[in-house]
Amino acid sequence: EPEVTQTPSHQVTQMGQEVILRCVPISNHLYFYWYRQILGQKVEFLVSFYNNEISEKSEIFDDQFSVERPDGSNFTLKIRSTKLEDSAMYFCASSEVGGAYGYTFGSGTRLTVV
Amino acid sequence: GQQLNQSPQSMFIQEGEDVSMNCTSSSIFNTWLWYKQDPGEGPVLLIALYKAGELTSNGRLTAQFGITRKDSFLNISASIPSDVGIYFCAGMPNSGGGADGLTFGKGTHLIIQP
Numbered sequence: 027e028p029e030v031t032q033t034p035s036h037q038v039t040q041m042g043q044e045v046i047l048r049c050v051p052i053s054n055h056l057y058f059y060w061y062r063q064i065l066g067q068k069v070e071f072l073v074s075f076y077n078n079e080i081s082e083k084s085e086i087f088d089d090q091f092s093v094e095r096p097d098g099s100n101f102t103l104k105i106r107s108t109k110l111e112d113s114a115m116y117f118c119a120s121s122e123v124g125g126a127y128g129y130t131f132g133s134g135t136r137l138t139v140v
Numbered sequence: 141g142q143q144l145n146q147s148p149q150s151m152f153i154q155e156g157e158d159v160s161m162n163c164t165s166s167s168i169f170n171t172w173l174w175y176k177q178d179p180g181e182g183p184v185l186l187i188a189l190y191k192a193g194e195l196t197s198n199g200r201l202t203a204q205f206g207i208t209r210k211d212s213f214l215n216i217s218a219s220i221p222s223d224v225g226i227y228f229c230a231g232m233p234n235s236g237g238g239a240d241g242l243t244f245g246k247g248t249h250l251i252i253q254p
Contacts, residue, residue, distance in 0.1 A: 030182075069183060069228065081239035119181045120205030124239055126171045126190070126232050130205045131182035 028052040030132035032118050038138045039108055047103045049118030057130070058101045059119040060093065062086070063125065071118065076124070092123075108139045119138045142167050146245030147228050153219055161227060161248040164212040169231030172205050172212040173242065177226045187214070188228075191236055216250075224252050 031050040039045050051058050060072040075081040075093055090106045099121075105112055115136050121129040145162045151161060152158070161172050172191055175183035187198050189205035196203055202215045219235060221227055229243040 058167070059239070059241065061242075068246045069230075069242075069244040071243065074239035074241055076239040082241055084241060119182075121239075126173055126188045129173070129185065129188075129242070131175075131184070133182045135182075 028130070030118055030120055030130050032116075032132040032135050034135060035133070036136045036138070038140060041110060041139055042107050043089075045108055045137065047105075047116050047118075047137070049101045049103075049119030049120075050099050050133060051101055051118065052122070052128075052130060053099070055120035055122050056129075057120075057121045057124050058093075058095070058100050060103045061117040061119065062132075063115040063117065065114070072103070104135075108137075110139050113137055113139045142169075142231070142233070144229055144231055144243055144245035146248055148248055149246070150234070150249040150251065152251050152253055153221060153224045155219060155221060157219055159216040159219055159223070160213060161229075162211060163229035163231075163245050164211045165231060166210070168209040169233060169243070170209060171232035172203070173230040173232065174201075174203050174214045175228045175230060175244075177228060177247070179225075183228060183230075194243070219250075219252055221252055224250055 030075045033048045058075040073087045074081040092104045115134040117134045118132045174186045177183045187203040192209050194205040205252045226247040228247045229245040232240045
């Protein structure tokens with residue numbers, strides 16, 4: 027079964043450093059998303075991306091966040107200057123045609139800011 | 141923003157028992173989704189509901205989309221040990237295409253006692 031692949035599985039970074047989280051969406055999917063989940067809390071939407079531009083973003087997705095699709099297969103989330111409160115699981119998701127059909131999540135990257 | 145109220149927060153049941161959990165919202169969602177999350181993994185889609193009043197089954201799982209489009213429930217019949225995990229409801233504002241972010245509930249932690 028096709029999977030959304032995320033790397034690394036765990037990243038530790040110092041406060042103030044930049045991090046890039048990487049995702050390879052399912053190959054024929056056109057819509058891409060990032061979510062985060064602070065430990066023990068619910069999954070929260072960050073941003074969606076379609077046709078090489080941001081489609082929708084939440085209030086969490088402020089100026090320190092950016093997304094990019096640098097080539098035909100990768101989708102990245104960059105956090106410019108990490109804060110302690112950025113520590114969370116970050117999930118990438120993709121869907122084929124938009125809407126809920128085939129909306130598939132990756133296994134996540136655990137980001138720990140120290 | 142939109143919020144989903146999911147209950148119960150946790151359930152302690154015996155193997156073989158039936159399980160019921162639900163989500164309510166103060167605003168309308170046009171698509172309801174139910175996900176299961178195992179520790180250290182991303183959410184995995186169980187059931188997607190697209191029409192008000194729709195009742196959908198997936199094996200031992202049954203979910204319904206409320207008539208008012210402001211609620212949904214998930215039932216699991218004859219629970220087994222691998223049902224242990226956290227179950228999340230999620231709502232999508234639109235039913236068609238588009239890069240919509242999902243709004244998640246806080247989850248129901250299902251624990252099965254031997």
